[in-house]
Amino acid sequence: MNIVVFVKQVPDTNDVKWTENNNIDRTNMESVINPADRQALEAALILKDRYGATISAIAMGPAKAVEVLKEAIAMGVDDAFLLCDSKFAGSDTCATSKVLAAAVKEKLPQTDLILFGQTAIDGETGQTGPSTATRLGLTSISNVIEIIEINEKSIIVNTETEKEKITLKTELPCALCINNYVFKPRVPRINGYIKAQDYDYKSYNIYDLNLTTDDAGVKGSPTYVSKVFKNKEGRNCKLLNYEDEGCIESLKKEILEQ
Amino acid sequence: MEPNGILIYGELNEDLNVHNVVLELLTKARELKTKIWNQRIMVCIIGKRMNYEPIIQELGNHGANDVVLITDDRLAEYNNNYYGEIFTQIAKKYPPRIILIGATNQGKEIASYTATKLETGLTADCTNLDIGENNLLLSTRPTFGGQLTADILCKTFPQMATVQANTFKATTCENYVNAIFNWIDIDKIENHIEIINKIKKSQNAKDINTAQVIVCGGAGACKDNGFTLIYQLAQKLNGAVAGTREAFEKGYITKSQQIGQTGKTVAPKLYIAVGISGANQHLAGIKNSDKIIAINNDKNAPIFEHADVGIVGDLFKVLPDLIDNIDK
Numbered sequence: 233m234n235i236v237v238f239v240k241q242v243p244d245t246n247d248v249k250w251t252e253n254n255n256i257d258r259t260n261m262e263s264v265i266n267p268a269d270r271q272a273l274e275a276a277l278i279l280k281d282r283y284g285a286t287i288s289a290i291a292m293g294p295a296k297a298v299e300v301l302k303e304a305i306a307m308g309v310d311d312a313f314l315l316c317d318s319k320f321a322g323s324d325t326c327a328t329s330k331v332l333a334a335a336v337k338e339k340l341p342q343t344d345l346i347l348f349g350q351t352a353i354d355g356e357t358g359q360t361g362p363s364t365a366t367r368l369g370l371t372s373i374s375n376v377i378e379i380i381e382i383n384e385k386s387i388i389v390n391t392e393t394e395k396e397k398i399t400l401k402t403e404l405p406c407a408l409c410i411n412n413y414v415f416k417p418r419v420p421r422i423n424g425y426i427k428a429q430d431y432d433y434k435s436y437n438i439y440d441l442n443l444t445t446d447d448a449g450v451k452g453s454p455t456y457v458s459k460v461f462k463n464k465e466g467r468n469c470k471l472l473n474y475e476d477e478g479c480i481e482s483l484k485k486e487i488l489e490q
Numbered sequence: 491m492e493p494n495g496i497l498i499y500g501e502l503n504e505d506l507n508v509h510n511v512v513l514e515l516l517t518k519a520r521e522l523k524t525k526i527w528n529q530r531i532m533v534c535i536i537g538k539r540m541n542y543e544p545i546i547q548e549l550g551n552h553g554a555n556d557v558v559l560i561t562d563d564r565l566a567e568y569n570n571n572y573y574g575e576i577f578t579q580i581a582k583k584y585p586p587r588i589i590l591i592g593a594t595n596q597g598k599e600i601a602s603y604t605a606t607k608l609e610t611g612l613t614a615d616c617t618n619l620d621i622g623e624n625n626l627l628l629s630t631r632p633t634f635g636g637q638l639t640a641d642i643l644c645k646t647f648p649q650m651a652t653v654q655a656n657t658f659k660a661t662t663c664e665n666y667v668n669a670i671f672n673w674i675d676i677d678k679i680e681n682h683i684e685i686i687n688k689i690k691k692s693q694n695a696k697d698i699n700t701a702q703v704i705v706c707g708g709a710g711a712c713k714d715n716g717f718t719l720i721y722q723l724a725q726k727l728n729g730a731v732a733g734t735r736e737a738f739e740k741g742y743i744t745k746s747q748q749i750g751q752t753g754k755t756v757a758p759k760l761y762i763a764v765g766i767s768g769a770n771q772h773l774a775g776i777k778n779s780d781k782i783i784a785i786n787n788d789k790n791a792p793i794f795e796h797a798d799v800g801i802v803g804d805l806f807k808v809l810p811d812l813i814d815n816i817d818k
Contacts, residue, residue: 326611351752354633357614362602371571371682374599388686393595394746395504399687406682413739454611454646458622460638466795467782474803480811486783486799487727487760487816 233285233382235276236340237347238332238361239269239304241297242354263293265300267412268349270307274415275379275408276347277308283382286310290335292320292328298433305428306420313339317437319445324453329363331448334441336368345387346407350375358409365407372407373400377414493647496523497586499577500535500549500557501597508545511592513660515653516552518619519590520663525621529587530555534580536573538566542669550667552660558584558670568596571681574603576674581608583672586648588627590619593652601652611644615751616651617774627651632751632770639770655699656755656778695747696730702759703729704779706749708772709736710765710786710805717742719809720764726816732756734772749775765805768793785809 241263265273276287289304291297292315301312315335323331336343346368348361358374365372378390380399388401392411420428438448446452472479496519501509512533519531533554535542539561546557560576577600581589589604591597593615605612613629622628622641627649633640644650698704705724707717717737724731733743735750749756750772761779765786766772773796776782784797787804794800801808 324611326605326609329606357612358598359602359605359612359614362599363606366574366603366606372599373570373683374595392691392745395691397689397691398685401684401686403682454609455613455642455644457633457640458628458643459641460633461641462638467798469784469794469797469800471789471794471800471802474801474808479801479803480808480815483783483799483801483808483812484815486781487762487812 233279233283233345233384234340234343235279235285235287235345235347236336236343237269237272237276237287237289237304237309238364239273239289239291239300240266240349240352241291241293241300242266242352263296263299265303266349266352266354268351268353268410269300270349270417271412271415272347272349272410273304273307273309274417275376275410277418278415279345279379279382280308288312288340290315290332292316292331292335294321295435301433302428302431303420305431306424307418308420308424312431313434313436315441316435317448319438319449322450322453323448324455325357325359325363326454327448327452328360329367330452331441331443332360332364333367334443334447335436336364338441339436344404345382346370346405348407348409350409350412361407361409368407370405370407371402372409373402374409375411376408377411379408493585493587495530495532495584495586496588496590497581497584497648498531498533498554498589499591499597499600500533500545501592501594502535502537502545506537506540508548509592509594509655510660511594511597511653511655512549513552514655514658515590515592516549516554517660518653518658519588520553522588522619522621522627526587526625532556532558532584532586534577535559535561536565536576537561538563546667546669550665551662553663553665554667555665556668556670558672560672560674562676564676567685569681569683569685570596570599570603571683572676572679574600575679576676578604578607579674580672581648589648589650591650591652593654597652601650605650608648610646610648610650612650612652613642613644614652616653617657617777619651619653632774654755654775656757659757659778691746695744696724698730698732698747698749698754698756698758701730701756703727703762704732704749704756704758704760705729705762705764706732706734706766706776707737707742707764708734708766710767712737712740712742712765714806716765716805719805719813722813723762723809723816726813727760729758729760729762734766751775763793763797764809766793767791768796
């Protein structure tokens with residue numbers, strides 16, 4: 233069984249920097265692996281432990297995004313490569329899904345299962361996984377909380393919506409978006425770190441993926457940020473100090489007034 | 491020629507009533523359409539065969555000009571393969587300028603599928619919608635963990651956005667509605683999903699979507715007996731308990747009690763924020779509350795700028811004191 237896990241580099245700092253085009257400046261930030269993607273890696277590793285599998289981790293981003301691939305290798309994935317090209321910079325969900333789909337199509341066409349984290353903590357759109365699957369003509373299942381069974385042809389999973397827990401079966405290949413909280417990611421062992429240090433991380437550019445400059449980056453993105461601003465539409469706050477006399481009485485009045 | 495009209499996904503609840511987010515989107519669409527030469531508003535309903543007359547009327551009363559229905563007993567339950575493809579086919583048949591979808595579990599899946607099939611952009615979990623330059627849809631959403639807010643435009647048609655329930659207020663209007671029964675060859679849609687079992691989750695907690703009073707705990711309450719105090723206060727006020735993302739991640743609340751961009755948007759009469767600093771991510775989910783009271787020990791916490799009443803003090807002292815006094 234061949235599994236692909238997409239992992240994203242997300243900023244670790246509260247100090248976000250922006251490029252002139254109002255896109256996130258990913259070259260000048262501390263990178264960590266997106267927490268939900270770590271859960272997806274764990275889900276893949278559980279399948280490998282249980283059934284045997286070859287897992288490839290793929291990240292898209294600047295050269296330093298290789299850091300998240302190192303972590304994936306340390307955790308136990310078999311191969312990891314980077315989709316890296318300045319022409320990818322500024323891609324929105326639509327363009328990103330084109331690049332990710334092309335990576336599977338061109339480099340790992342024998343993939344049985346693709347795993348994504350449900351959402352990324354920076355963009356939080358939750359669309360990249362379903363969109364990539366749609367481009368590959370695959371069914372995508374959201375909010376997966378448990379993988380019950382898998383064989384060559386199909387997979388049975390538990391998913392969760394706001395009101396229901398649903399068990400469903402779908403054919404392989406398919407894509408799963410792994411819930412952000414249920415799979416506890418393993419801590420890499422020392423030999424994992426050693427392998428990660430020595431590993432030869434391949435990197436593919438836009439031409440390696442058989443894409444044109446119209447497909448990715450700012451050019452390939454239908455949406456664009458026209459303005460970024462800090463929220464200032466506040467309310468006029470009546471501020472009381474707990475230490476002051478009568479504070480609780482005033483608070484009680486405010487509560488019961490409504 | 492540019493495409494015309496606003497298409498809304500008419501999600502139905504399990505009880506086969508219209509999801510409130512649809513009525514909220516219709517109300518917003520009425521405002522948007524006046525800014526783009528009164529284009530028509532269409533709602534697309536997908537479901538089993540039954541009498542849709544009351545639903546059509548309700549949609550009409552909220553501003554739908556056309557309601558297009560695709561009904562088949564195989565569509566009794568939501569299935570991404572069917573619903574995504576059917577909605578896409580409707581969007582192709584009546585090419586709209588704007589598509590609005592509620593950011594529910596199924597709405598998000600349908601939106602992703604449709605946007606990809608139509609090769610267009612999609613802005614998720616918008617906190618406001620307007621018409622911007624060149625009559626394009628201007629979608630506003632918090633970005634980057636909610637530290638900032640971004641205005642997003644889309645250069646392709648249709649321009650798509652998803653919006654959480656309770657972001658807009660639903661109102662009715664005088665309107666004439668037209669029903670269109672459509673037929674789509676469902677046999678031609680490939681279905682790869684088989685639903686084996688469904689279990690309704692037990693809803694122990696009071697529903698924060700409809701609660702009039704909400705007491706919400708943040709990082710500051712995620713220690714000692716913080717949430718016990720919050721539950722006690724909520725009980726006294728006959729209110730619901732909610733929490734921030736951190737409270738959910740630490741296990742103090744369930745996902746259905748989480749407020750904020752990755753949780754729910756609420757609109758109660760009274761919202762009490764306890765130990766919440768006030769990231770945009772969270773503020774986006776509470777700004778429609780009538781009255782906001784914040785309790786925090788840091789007088790510089792951003793939450794105070796978004797509250798009507800602020801108490802600067804240690805929640806572990808303020809709450810017991812308040813709980814003791816509330817009945818007196």
